[in-house]
Amino acid sequence: MKKLFAILLVAVMLLTCTALAEFDTSIPEGTSFTFWHSFSGVNEEVLKKQVEDFEALTGYDVDLQYIGGYNVIHTELASANAAGSGVPALTVINVPRLTSYTTDKLVEDLNPYIAAWPDEINFDDFYPGMTDMMQNGGYQAALPFGQSGQIFFYNKTLMKEMGIEFPTKMEDFGPWLKAVYEYTGKPALDVHGTDNAYFYCLFTNADAFMIDVETNTTGLASDNALNLIKDLRSWVDAGYIKWVDTDVSNTLKMDFTSGACAAVLFTSSSYANYKDVAEKGQNGATFEVGIGNQPVGISGRNEQYVAGATLIIPSNPCNTQAQKNAAFKLICYLTAPERQLEWVHASSYYITRKSASTDPQYAEAYAAVLADLPEMAVLDLNVYVAKTKHQLFDKCGDIFEQYMSEIMNNGMDPEEGWEIMCEEINDTLADK
Numbered sequence: 001m002k003k004l005f006a007i008l009l010v011a012v013m014l015l016t017c018t019a020l021a022e023f024d025t026s027i028p029e030g031t032s033f034t035f036w037h038s039f040s041g042v043n044e045e046v047l048k049k050q051v052e053d054f055e056a057l058t059g060y061d062v063d064l065q066y067i068g069g070y071n072v073i074h075t076e077l078a079s080a081n082a083a084g085s086g087v088p089a090l091t092v093i094n095v096p097r098l099t100s101y102t103t104d105k106l107v108e109d110l111n112p113y114i115a116a117w118p119d120e121i122n123f124d125d126f127y128p129g130m131t132d133m134m135q136n137g138g139y140q141a142a143l144p145f146g147q148s149g150q151i152f153f154y155n156k157t158l159m160k161e162m163g164i165e166f167p168t169k170m171e172d173f174g175p176w177l178k179a180v181y182e183y184t185g186k187p188a189l190d191v192h193g194t195d196n197a198y199f200y201c202l203f204t205n206a207d208a209f210m211i212d213v214e215t216n217t218t219g220l221a222s223d224n225a226l227n228l229i230k231d232l233r234s235w236v237d238a239g240y241i242k243w244v245d246t247d248v249s250n251t252l253k254m255d256f257t258s259g260a261c262a263a264v265l266f267t268s269s270s271y272a273n274y275k276d277v278a279e280k281g282q283n284g285a286t287f288e289v290g291i292g293n294q295p296v297g298i299s300g301r302n303e304q305y306v307a308g309a310t311l312i313i314p315s316n317p318c319n320t321q322a323q324k325n326a327a328f329k330l331i332c333y334l335t336a337p338e339r340q341l342e343w344v345h346a347s348s349y350y351i352t353r354k355s356a357s358t359d360p361q362y363a364e365a366y367a368a369v370l371a372d373l374p375e376m377a378v379l380d381l382n383v384y385v386a387k388t389k390h391q392l393f394d395k396c397g398d399i400f401e402q403y404m405s406e407i408m409n410n411g412m413d414p415e416e417g418w419e420i421m422c423e424e425i426n427d428t429l430a431d432k
Helices: 002-022 042-059 068-083 094-101 111-116 130-131 156-162 172-186 194-205 225-237 248-257 266-279 321-334 337-347 360-372 372-378 393-409 414-430
Strands: 034-036 059-068 088-096 143-150 150-155 189-192 239-245 263-267 289-292 309-314
Touching: 002 189, 034 042, 034 068, 034 321, 059 248, 068 088, 088 321, 094 266, 094 309, 094 321, 094 393, 111 225, 130 143, 143 266, 143 321, 143 337, 150 156, 150 194, 156 172, 156 248, 172 225, 189 194, 189 248, 194 225, 194 263, 194 393, 225 263, 225 393, 225 414, 239 248, 239 393, 248 263, 248 266, 263 266, 266 337, 266 372, 289 372, 321 337, 337 360, 360 372, 372 414, 393 414
Parallel strands: 034 059, 034 088, 189 239, 189 263
Antiparallel strands: 088 309, 143 309, 150 263, 150 289
16 A cells, blocks of 8 residues: 555656646746736725836836726626637736636636746745635635735724723624614614625624535525524614615715714725724714624634635636746735735735734834734734635525525515525525
């Protein structure tokens, strides 16, 4: 048996070496390629400057193009792929798209690139939950760049005034909501209700997963899920929670920064903006902004999910291997700790590199980030994990969102809505 294992090991090593030998790593001088992105404002300014510095360092020419939001980039990329031309060598794509992109082989497997330039990418320095989310069956579809998560922003000044802390455990959440409502006469919390990404952690930390991959059925068909739905509905009915499903981004921002609610459940990437507006009192209330992680479930589960922007190299052959290699070099450059700290400072996206906050050579830059965005220190990026990777996750998520909205805002009976929701998700999974 040991001899057989040794033979197999040698065979694998030979195959790996052969694959690397066949991977052409050359990049001719003056190589040019296109990079699509979705960032605007200050974020785009920082990105432009970093790309210009990369061009000066390497001599490569990068055609940096703002395309639009995640959905726009997805649509444009699909059109370019269908046409077989105009596909960028590097683009931003959001995390939920990666499973289908990998399945359809629309993106390069980055493993050969990582193996070819290990010192430049330093892959093991990324937070593992982030890179795990971006691989499927060993196929590394993307690397982290503008990562975000689903967190709570809360009025820290109000909490100090009330003499209470933002809850860290689900068992303390109801009493906290009630206390804030009774003190202020206003909702304690606005919840983003049109994207399950924001409230899904409440369920998974209660051991209720939307898809049980082993049985190919929904894990929401559980007492834990039903009880949580009933709790959420009771808190909505009591006025403690506002479930927002229209004009969501504007409503959350205005309610929170005007003092119409004490907290919101939204994307971490809004931190810098919310903080600036609240501290300047631009919408009528002046206060300090705190960050709260998802509450720990009764069973002790404490997970958050990776979201936001990733960097992919499309596999379309309209780009040469040299252009794809140059694009990977830019990934290495943009995701290096020093550039990540510049990016985080401007954008309030998450740091993707462990060394950025622990290595003494980055201490000054990290301290500068915390000086302007102090609540970043509250975040434990080690608890971020990959969501269930399933081709029908988004489709099932649409059903989840629809029935949560019906239950929370349109008067549907919680148990009836839960039963129909679970049945529809199971039917969807069975039709795969």
